[in-house]
Amino acid sequence: MSDDTNGYELSLLELDGEELKFRAGETLYEVAQRRNKDVPTLCYDPRLEAFGACRLCVVEVDGIRNPVASCTTKAQAGMVVRTKTEALEKHRKTLMELVVSENPEATIDPLRGMASQELGVLAERYGADGSRFQGKHSGSSRPDDPNPMIGRDYDHCISCYRCVRVCAEQEGDYAISIKNRGFGTQITVEFDGFLSDSACTFCGQCVQTCPTGALNDLRARKHEDTPGELEATRSICPYCGVGCSVDIMTKEDTVVAVRPAMDGPANEGALCVKGQFGWEWIQNPERLTKPLVRKGGKGGELVEATWEEALERAAQGFAQVRDTHGRHAVYAVASGRAPHESAYSVQKFIRAGFMSNLVDNCSRA
Ligand code: SF4
Ligand code: SF4
Ligand code: FES
Numbered sequence: 001m002s003d004d005t006n007g008y009e010l011s012l013l014e015l016d017g018e019e020l021k022f023r024a025g026e027t028l029y030e031v032a033q034r035r036n037k038d039v040p041t042l043c044y045d046p047r048l049e050a051f052g053a054c055r056l057c058v059v060e061v062d063g064i065r066n067p068v069a070s071c072t073t074k075a076q077a078g079m080v081v082r083t084k085t086e087a088l089e090k091h092r093k094t095l096m097e098l099v100v101s102e103n104p105e106a107t108i109d110p111l112r113g114m115a116s117q118e119l120g121v122l123a124e125r126y127g128a129d130g131s132r133f134q135g136k137h138s139g140s141s142r143p144d145d146p147n148p149m150i151g152r153d154y155d156h157c158i159s160c161y162r163c164v165r166v167c168a169e170q171e172g173d174y175a176i177s178i179k180n181r182g183f184g185t186q187i188t189v190e191f192d193g194f195l196s197d198s199a200c201t202f203c204g205q206c207v208q209t210c211p212t213g214a215l216n217d218l219r220a221r222k223h224e225d226t227p228g229e230l231e232a233t234r235s236i237c238p239y240c241g242v243g244c245s246v247d248i249m250t251k252e253d254t255v256v257a258v259r260p261a262m263d264g265p266a267n268e269g270a271l272c273v274k275g276q277f278g279w280e281w282i283q284n285p286e287r288l289t290k291p292l293v294r295k296g297g298k299g300g301e302l303v304e305a306t307w308e309e310a311l312e313r314a315a316q317g318f319a320q321v322r323d324t325h326g327r328h329a330v331y332a333v334a335s336g337r338a339p340h341e342s343a344y345s346v347q348k349f350i351r352a353g354f355m356s357n358l359v360d361n362c363s364r365a
Contacts, residue, residue: 101130112213156214163206204276220257228252241363336363
């Protein structure tokens with residue numbers, strides 16, 4: 001049975017006893033998600049092509065002997081699907097026990113990354129401590145990588161490949177890949193080197209999608225022992241004019257991390273290296289809190305001044321340049337970090353103050 005709505009061919013299947021419509025190409029997981037079914041996942045990231053690595057999202061389909069991975073199985077008309085049965089939950093528990101058996105600890109600090117709690121939450125849900133299948137381990141950490149932003153603790157890796165896929169599919173960078181197979185499987189970069197010697201742009205996408213904290217935010221982890229509850233405040237990254245949405249993570253009055261907002265209209269979960277990792281200056285004790293002017297003019301020592309003194313000195317400097325070299329000797333580039341009002345003031349300053357159009361904004365690039 002089918003009908004046509006909004007240009008889509010809609011067909012019917014049965015999900016947990018309920019007859020549902022689906023669009024051509026939809027997976028069973030996507031159909032289940034629309035009905036808020038509680039189907040666990042580990043290798044799934046809605047931004048990425050489904051991969052079918054962890055098998056946690058298994059569902060039962062009438063006529064198919066074994067459970068199928070719902071994230072990679074396309075919905076078909078007439079299917080009869082079950083998302084939660086005793087047998088499925090047992091199957092998922094066994095899978096979790098296998099995964100956890102070679103992970104040093106499922107419960108890790110949430111500051112490691114946005115998705116870092118996924119494994120721990122599922123391990124707890126299924127009571128999987130890994131003791132049943134203890135034995136060989138995969139993944140060797142790279143504590144020798146000197147980069148100060150991304151920790152590479154591959155002994156926590158479960159080979160879900162979310163990092164590899166997000167780097168390729170979202171960042172278009174292909175900086176990381178997989179070497180070897182089975183227990184020898186390892187996430188790595190070309191020639192097995194350091195991230196800074198690879199094509200990595202340090203966008204942090206791999207860190208934020210990693211469900212185990214194997215790839216982790218080293219700057220945020222400095223605050224693992226900072227007291228206070230972890231809280232998120234939605235904001236806009238001030239670095240350029242794109243307007244990426246971010247969550248500023250705090251513990252009491254201390255900024256402890258910045259995370260990309262998956263629902264940010266301008267970035268949809270992406271950030272650049274500055275937005276992701278360039279936030280420690282916020283709390284730098286050497287930040288200027290008062291204006292400084294040079295004592296005795298050019299080359300002199302910088303000393304604290306009042307705003308009136310500082311503005312007066314700046315005005316004198318501009319006037320001197322204009323009087324000596326003419327009005328086109330002054331050129332302004334407004335910062336992309338500044339709000340609209342400031343950008344407007346800069347062009348007004350140049351146009352009205354110097355009768356010139358030599359003004360630009362770095363966001364224009
Ligand atoms: S930080 Fe970005 S570019 Fe670097 S490996 Fe991770 S996803 Fe790829
Ligand atoms: S490092 Fe993290 S995201 Fe990458 S494969 Fe391992 S567990 Fe998955
Ligand atoms: S979420 Fe479907 S196989 Fe991993």
